[in-house]
Amino acid sequence: MVRGRRALMGVILATSRSFSDGDIDFVARAAAAGHEIVRGPAHHDLGELAPLLANADAWIAGTGPVTAAHLDAGPRLKIVARYGVGTEAVDLDAAAARGIPVTNTPGANANAVADHAVGLMLAALRLIPDGDRRVRQGDWSVRRGRELGAATVGIVGFGRIGQGVAGRLTGFGPRILAADPFLDAGRVRDLGAEPTGLDELFRTADLITLHAPGGQRLIDAQRLAGIRPGAVIVNTARPDLVDESALAAALRDGRVSGYAADTLDGDTAASSSALLADDLADRVIVTPHLGAQTTQAVDNMGSMSLDDALAVLAGRTPAHPVKGSS
Structure with missing residues (x-):
């Protein structure tokens, strides 16, 4: 049974610096749902991310770019859950063309x-x-x-x-x-x-x-x-x-x-x-881009982005889809 559970386990790539850095342990929450959190660089350098994207089923993305090339490097990706509100760094057209929904965390911070x-x-x-x-x-x-x-x-x-x-x-x-x-x-x-x-x-x-x-x-x-x-x-x-x-x-x-x-x-x-x-x-x-960096905001963004990722991996509709994405 342990072997079968591992075979079904999904990989969620998280590239936000502050993900699961508040009061809530989202790594444990993901594990309880049968998924593994893997951390990646917040700058989204494609050379560093490509090996991680290759095995990722979901991507909780930080503020770095999410381009067509990034999406091509992740053939298993089922969702890009933007950790934050702004999506200008995400190629929404490329995501839609690949059938990958994009979500964000409106109001979290x-x-x-x-x-x-x-x-x-x-x-x-x-x-x-x-x-x-x-x-x-x-x-x-x-x-x-x-x-x-x-x-x-x-x-x-x-x-x-x-x-x-x-x-x-x-x-x-x-x-x-x-x-x-x-x-x-x-x-x-x-x-x-x-x-x-x-x-x-x-x-x-x-x-x-x-x-x-x-x-x-x-x-x-x-x-x-x-x-x-x-x-x-x-x-x-x-x-x-x-x-x-x-x-x-x-x-x-x-x-x-x-x-x-x-x-x-x-x-x-x-x-x-x-x-x-x-x-x-x-x-x-x-100040060094710390406006959203409170424990409460970090927990809000983490909850919303992870819940949307888990929903899609379970075959459900995410709660916070971005207009114009798949």
């Missing part, structure tokens, strides 16, 4: 990212990281910040995370604007914000927080030319939303007073970003 966005707002408005650096150098001089409650906050993208940010801001009392082409004005008002267009938001808001999907450029030289002078920008979404060189120029000439982000162009390879220049260190705050 919304609370964590909303918390982090508000934290970055406060850090930027009150100059907290710069104050810490100066004290450690023996400089106790004071730089004057601004109060969140006195600001007009513009939320770009009013989905789960944007709405979570708005809910958290109510206790501070700022005016809240929201721009989202997919929500009607009445719904935005019901959710606690004033509906507005994107250009008007940039002209009006003292603080702009980005929660839109990637694959588009929302902040470039033209939009920065019309921004409210001295605005602060927070980005916990995607790096490609921002022209980093244009933003660096706007920080230097004072059109933008601060930028706080959880991501940069290239992420872990971002040492060449214009925003990391030494002369901008007092105006730029960057």
Whole structure:
């Protein structure tokens, strides 16, 4: 019986760094369902992944690319379960052509990212990281910040995370604007914000927080030319939303007073970003893509991605299919 059980055991390849790194042991959960978890590199280098994909029945994929070549290297793959929300790195057409469903984990990290966005707002408005650096150098001089409650906050993208940010801001009392082409004005008002267009938001808001999907450029030289002078920008979404060189120029000439982000162009390879220049260190705050890295979010993403993988391996329909995938 042991021999037969092993023969039926499926292999689930997991390439997210934080998979099963929270309070829930998903390796044990998979084993209880008769499957083995095999770990792979988060960068998804095809040379390293190909031998692992060759034996994989399911793939819990991190943020690295999932290309047609990756899928061809996994002839047994029955599902790609994206560990997270964004699927821009996944070739959905290639997956559909091969009959491989793609899932994601909508809402799993919304609370964590909303918390982090508000934290970055406060850090930027009150100059907290710069104050810490100066004290450690023996400089106790004071730089004057601004109060969140006195600001007009513009939320770009009013989905789960944007709405979570708005809910958290109510206790501070700022005016809240929201721009989202997919929500009607009445719904935005019901959710606690004033509906507005994107250009008007940039002209009006003292603080702009980005929660839109990637694959588009929302902040470039033209939009920065019309921004409210001295605005602060927070980005916990995607790096490609921002022209980093244009933003660096706007920080230097004072059109933008601060930028706080959880991501940069290239992420872990971002040492060449214009925003990391030494002369901008007092105006730029960057965290290492940790907005979704809470124990609760990690457990949520792990549960949703593994449950979808197990469902497909058992012949059932996954709960979180991505539109446009098989």
